[in-house]
Amino acid sequence: MTEVDAFLTNCRLADGRLVDIGIAGGKIAAVGEGAAASSNSAPELDIAGDLVLPGLVDGHMHLDKTLTGLPWMGHAAGPTRMSRIETDKTILPHLPISTEERAGNLIRECVARGTTHLRTHVDIDLESGLAKLEGVLGARERYRDRVTVQTVAFPQSGVMRCPGVLDLLDAAVRNGADLVGGIDPLEIDRDPKGQLDGIFAIAARHGVGLDIHLHEPGEMGLFNVQEICTRTNRLGLGGKVTISHGFCLGGITERKVAEAAAMMAEAGVALVTYGAGGLTMPPIEMLRAAGVLVFAGNDAHRRSGLAITASGSARGQSIYHRRELCPRSRRCSPAAQAGPFRRQGRRARRGRFWQHISITAEA
Numbered sequence: 151m152t153e154v155d156a157f158l159t160n161c162r163l164a165d166g167r168l169v170d171i172g173i174a175g176g177k178i179a180a181v182g183e184g185a186a187a188s189s190n191s192a193p194e195l196d197i198a199g200d201l202v203l204p205g206l207v208d209g210h211m212h213l214d215k216t217l218t219g220l221p222w223m224g225h226a227a228g229p230t231r232m233s234r235i236e237t238d239k240t241i242l243p244h245l246p247i248s249t250e251e252r253a254g255n256l257i258r259e260c261v262a263r264g265t266t267h268l269r270t271h272v273d274i275d276l277e278s279g280l281a282k283l284e285g286v287l288g289a290r291e292r293y294r295d296r297v298t299v300q301t302v303a304f305p306q307s308g309v310m311r312c313p314g315v316l317d318l319l320d321a322a323v324r325n326g327a328d329l330v331g332g333i334d335p336l337e338i339d340r341d342p343k344g345q346l347d348g349i350f351a352i353a354a355r356h357g358v359g360l361d362i363h364l365h366e367p368g369e370m371g372l373f374n375v376q377e378i379c380t381r382t383n384r385l386g387l388g389g390k391v392t393i394s395h396g397f398c399l400g401g402i403t404e405r406k407v408a409e410a411a412a413m414m415a416e417a418g419v420a421l422v423t424y425g426a427g428g429l430t431m432p433p434i435e436m437l438r439a440a441g442v443l444v445f446a447g448n449d450a451h452r453r454s455g456l457a458i459t460a461s462g463s464a465r466g467q468s469i470y471h472r473r474e475l476c477p478r479s480r481r482c483s484p485a486a487q488a489g490p491f492r493r494q495g496r497r498a499r500r501g502r503f504w505q506h507i508s509i510t511a512e513a
């Protein structure tokens with residue numbers, strides 16, 4: 151056996167086995183039942199049967215909006231999306247600690263709870279320019295040894311209704327954003343061709359992906375799902391495009407959602423969901439069966455402009471109550487859903503797709 155620096159003993163894997171995990175040079179070097187007893191005299195830490203999982207992935211966050219580290223603040227926004235957007239603009243610039251500090255506070259909270267990879271949207275608008283992106287990139291740099299962070303340049307206030315935002319999105323990518331975002335091309339911009347052509351052109355120009363917030367319901371949202379798939383095919387961006395939320399997929403006929411799922415799978419367009427709360431929930435199992443990559447994220451953690459609970463995000467909690475996310479396995483926990491998952495035959499159906507504690511993984 152490889153010489154190890156330390157052992158974690160009595161670790162419960164997701165399949166129920168009780169194993170010892172040997173660590174060498176900061177990486178997992180050995181996994182096995184009774185491995186510690188048959189090895190050298192490396193120090194041991196008894197995990198006492200607690201569950202051991204790979205690092206979790208949160209696929210949808212807003213690090214720039216978090217209030218983590220600040221005293222309690224009441225919910226200030228009205229019931230509409232535009233009210234929440236405007237509330238962000240009135241609250242965030244006047245907070246007593248910076249975007250970088252708040253984002254860093256939340257990153258530490260996530261890491262402490264097992265998240266090691268996250269994707270965050272960052273507001274890009276005419277009022278704040280790239281300032282929030284700079285703050286989030288600063289926090290990313292500060293914690294780069296603990297977590298990987300993908301950033302999405304997110305035009306929350308709209309694109310075509312705010313002339314100049316397309317230039318800012320382009321500048322955001324040139325200044326470190328990993329993906330281009332978008333939002334409700336019909337409902338917010340009332341110009342789906344303008345917004346989608348604009349953001350896809352930026353992505354194609356820089357060779358990056360897209361992650362587009364789509365809250366639009368029913369047929370309105372379906373129209374944009376189709377438009378997104380068409381552009382993804384046309385520009386060869388398959389595998390690099392994600393639709394966030396996609397509530398429309400839970401509010402159209404079975405036939406139409408089946409057609410949309412086939413189109414998304416063919417184009418390589420993924421879906422990220424936080425569970426939808428009280429809105430229409432995309433049919434996760436059907437989408438996965440059709441070959442669509444589906445993954446999960448919390449969206450909001452003590453976030454300005456959204457209702458929050460003492461334990462964090464009111465929205466995030468909805469993931470824990472959505473049986474659709476894992477209907478066939480009693481063993482499959484909400485935490486396990488945090489990473490990208492794709493149906494992969496019987497193993498995936500049993501909820502075992504995430505059970506990998508692998509040799510040479512980061513310890």
Ligand SMILES: [Zn+2]
Pocket residue numbers: 210211212271363394449
């Ligand atoms: Zn979001």
